[in-house]
Amino acid sequence: MSKSLFRTLRGFTLIAAIVAAAAVMVSCYPNGPESAEDFDVVATFYKQDADFTSFASFAIVDSVAIIKIKGSENLELDREFEDDFLTAISDHMVARGYTKVDDPDQTKPDLGVLVAAAATTEYDPYATQPWFSYWGDWIAFDNPALDDLNVSWGLDFSWYSGSVVYSYDVGAFVVAIVDFKSIESGTEENKLNALWLATMNGVATGNNRTMAGRVLKGIDQMFAQSPYLSKTGDTQ
C-alpha cells in the first residue's frame, strides 16, 4: 500500500468516526415536548372596546356544557371535578371585584359566565417513506467468489411498506363571559354580546385527577393573562 493511500485511508477513518459522532449528536428537532402538559395552550380574546370596570356582578352556570363536535369521534366526559372548575372560575371573578349572584332569577347579574368542554379523538395518518427500498436498490455488491454464478447481489427491502395511523385524544375547555347588562337595558335584544372568550386546549391523557389539575392550572392562566378583566381596573 502506498504511503499516500495509507495516509488517505487513515484520514478517512478518523473523519468517518468524527462524522458518525456528529450525526448522532445533531438532531433536527431536539428537546421537544416530553409530557402531555407540554402541549397545553391557553388562548384568551376580549372585546377591545369593552369597559370591564362598568360591570358589578356576575352569575355562572351550574354545570359545564358538553359540546359534541359534528363529524368527530366525541369522547364521553366525566363530571367528577365539574364543581371544582366552576368554583375556581367564580373565585377568580370575585377576586377581580365582581359580586357573585347566586339566584339570577331574583337579581339580574351584569355578566354571565358560560363554561363548556369537548373532547375528541383525532387521527393522523402517516404514510411511511419507502426509503428502505431506495437503499436496497443503491447498495449492490459483487462477490468475486460467486463470479462463476454470474450474479450480482443487492439488498431487497421491498417487503417493508405500509402506512401507520396515529390517534390521540384532544380536549378543550372554554369559558365565555357575556354581557347581560346590555340586554337588560334593551340595547341588544335577543343577542348575547360576548365580551371575553378563553379556551384551553391539550392532549387528553392521564387519569381524571391529573387532567383536572391541568384544567385548574389552565383556568388560573386564563385569568392571569387577562389583567383588563377587573371591576377595579387593570390588575397589573
Added chain:
Amino acid sequence: MKKTHVLIIAFAIALVPLTQSHAQIGMGSVTWDVSGALGDQGDFVDAISYRGFGLEGRSYLSRHFTVGLSFDWQVFDHQTSELIELEGGTLSGKQYRYINAFPILANLHLYAGDVHDFRIYLGAGVGAMYIMERLQIGLATIEDNDWYFGGAPEMGFLIPFSEMYFLVEGRVYYAVRSLDDTEDARMWWTAKIGVAYDRW
C-alpha cells in the same frame, strides 16, 4: 436535493484523491460547529447552538490560495413560555422554536504560512442556504422552509499535528431570500473546531 445526497457529494470532494501527484492538491476537513443567531433570528432563537457540523474540501490554486466547497448543518433550538400577544388576545403555552440551517458555499481562502506549518487564513464564501424554521406550540406547528442566497466571511488557523491539522475558524453568515427582501435577512455566527488533512 436530499440532505443525504449533499453529504455524499461532500465526502467525495473532501476525501477522494483526485490525482496521484506527490504534491498536495488540496485539503479536506470536518468540524464541530458552535453557533449563535443574530438580529431577528436571534430574537426567534435566543440560545447558543452546540449542534452543528461542517464538511469542506479545498483545492490549491497556489501554495497560498485555495478554492473549495463547504457544507454545514447548524441546529438552533429554544424553548420559552413567554406570552404571545395578539390583536385583542393572548396566547400562552410552551413554545418550541427551531432553526435548521444548511449553508452550501463556494469558498476562497488566502493563507499566510507554508503548507504543513502553522497557517492563518482569511476567506469568503458565497452560495445557497436552506433554512428550516419551525414554531411548535400546543398541537399546532408553523413552519417556514426556504432557500436563501448569501455569503460568509471567515478567518481561521491551522495547527499541524502528526500528518493532519487542528483547525479553528470563525464565520458570520448572512442570507436573504432575494436582493429585494433584505429586511427578512438571516444572520448567525459560527465557531468551527475540527481536523483537516492534506489531499495528495
